[in-house]
Amino acid sequence: MARDCSIANALEVLGERWTLLALREVLLGQRRFDQIVQQTGASRDILATRLRKLEAAGLLERRQYEQHPPRYEYHPTDAAKQLHTVLLTLMDWGDRHITQGPPPTVWEHSCGHELHAKVVCEHCGQPVELGESRAVRLGGQPVERTVSNG
Template sequence: MLPRTYDSQNCSIARSLEIVGDRWTLLVIRTAFEGVRRFDDFADHLGMARNVLADRLNRLCEEGILRRHRYQERPERFEYRLTRKGVELWPTMMSLLKWGDRHYAENGPPAIISHRGCGGSLTEQLTCDACGVSLGPGDVEPLPGPGAVPLGR
């Protein structure tokens, strides 16, 4: 098993991987960008073990990528919201999505990242292919693409 840290490497990629270089962690971040905030909703969307989810959410909060926000007092319940540091991962997440679409989406992209303003699609340069404006996470919404799997399959 690989160690969790890369102390011998003076490399920003290696240090970043210590935080987000785990499959479940990246999927939690992706799901947060989709607007999911509550523990049970993360669990439903991701289908992961609750103890693993709790570990990833806690680690992302410790690292300042997510923050806990209490939405109910009795019983006490929290939402998990992206921080500025978390939102800064959006270009990385979109680059990974585009790379995966290019190399692994045999039936076409499962999701199209659509510009809410005009309906155009996100480009590799994180701009709209229709109007050319630079896009951020608040400007887009995921829509089913040609490679989307119908619900119930």
């Protein structure tokens, strides 16, 4: 039996090809279907399916802007806006480990400096690194803490 996991649950909505790129475009302000097609390179059929899935999951809101023929714009919900930092972190990882040459996209923070995403502990503000945190509940079950008697 597979482990109950929020990553797996999120991938049920976000894990298909083109989904994150469609979401990226909406978060960048591209609201109309043709704009999203152009900027992602996705086929129209696949993109329509991905946008419907994002709407059904509560990440996008579809709003009609023309009646004849009916045409719609896609707007991010608060849930989608919370994925902005996830996309920035994924982009930063891609810049460091996948993309050859200079990063194709650069963000600037409101402080005026180039933005590099970093995950920090909400409580103490320290960066979160592998080995500096531990699971206390895994798959819905408490994780037993092993005590060393050194």
